[in-house]
Amino acid sequence: MIAFFLQILIMSTFRFQQFQIEDNKSTMKVGTDAVLLGIWTKIHPNCRNILDIGSGCGVISLMLAQKCDAHILGIDIDKNSIQQARQNAEISPWNKRVNFEEISLQNFCQPVRYQSFDIIVSNPPFFVNSLHSPHQGRNLSRHTDTLPYAALAKGVAYCLKKEGVFYTVLPTQSADILISLLQTESIFLQKCLQILSYPSAPPKRVLLCFSKEYKPLQTETFTLRHQNREFTDEYIQFTKEYYLW
Numbered sequence: 001m002i003a004f005f006l007q008i009l010i011m012s013t014f015r016f017q018q019f020q021i022e023d024n025k026s027t028m029k030v031g032t033d034a035v036l037l038g039i040w041t042k043i044h045p046n047c048r049n050i051l052d053i054g055s056g057c058g059v060i061s062l063m064l065a066q067k068c069d070a071h072i073l074g075i076d077i078d079k080n081s082i083q084q085a086r087q088n089a090e091i092s093p094w095n096k097r098v099n100f101e102e103i104s105l106q107n108f109c110q111p112v113r114y115q116s117f118d119i120i121v122s123n124p125p126f127f128v129n130s131l132h133s134p135h136q137g138r139n140l141s142r143h144t145d146t147l148p149y150a151a152l153a154k155g156v157a158y159c160l161k162k163e164g165v166f167y168t169v170l171p172t173q174s175a176d177i178l179i180s181l182l183q184t185e186s187i188f189l190q191k192c193l194q195i196l197s198y199p200s201a202p203p204k205r206v207l208l209c210f211s212k213e214y215k216p217l218q219t220e221t222f223t224l225r226h227q228n229r230e231f232t233d234e235y236i237q238f239t240k241e242y243y244l245w
Helices: 002-010 032-040 060-065 078-092 136-142 149-159 170-183 233-238
Strands: 014-015 018-022 049-053 073-076 098-102 117-122 160-171 188-196 205-211 218-223
Touching: 018 078, 032 060, 032 160, 032 205, 032 233, 049 060, 049 149, 060 073, 060 078, 060 098, 073 078, 078 098, 117 149, 149 160, 149 170, 160 170, 170 188, 170 205, 218 233
Parallel strands: 049 073, 049 117, 073 098, 117 160, 188 218
Antiparallel strands: 014 018, 160 205, 188 205
């Protein structure tokens, strides 16, 4: 366990049980948000195609490929991220059905190339009207300048099948914005998983599940670490199909 997390701190290669990820050139790195989202996303047996919006290095796409037979398309506006995602996919067991394209969601959602998806997943930029980093890549992955929540909501509404499901992860303080925008597109919040860093801490992240069918909201909480900083059994069990514990 210790060796795995030391690797996360000092290297750009992340080794999971069935694949590995290089992220040193990507604007969206491997991180807890992406891993939790990839694991939490539930794929029904009839799922045929998945869209990963803001795919970065491709970690979520490959996590989803591990647990289904669907074709997966990741899109991102950053050329280096797409190149690295393609390299990661090429050496994975699922290179025949995981692809990446350098394109914005806004340009992707055009009638001339219309495509609908059973599942859409996104670990989107989340800072709204906040101070920018001097590093342009970090701004692309973290700030909503190039993918405002309104554009994300409209893109999801455009590409999601009638019976489809949309999964995302956001800071708690930003979640209500996207929930409201999606509701105006007749896409409704179904499930919410509140992520606590420690048992006594307020949730800083939420995993959200939406669909075009209205259902009563299900809310749960998930704790990453004990007060002594050791990972909880809940987190270890949650990640056991992916991490090299």
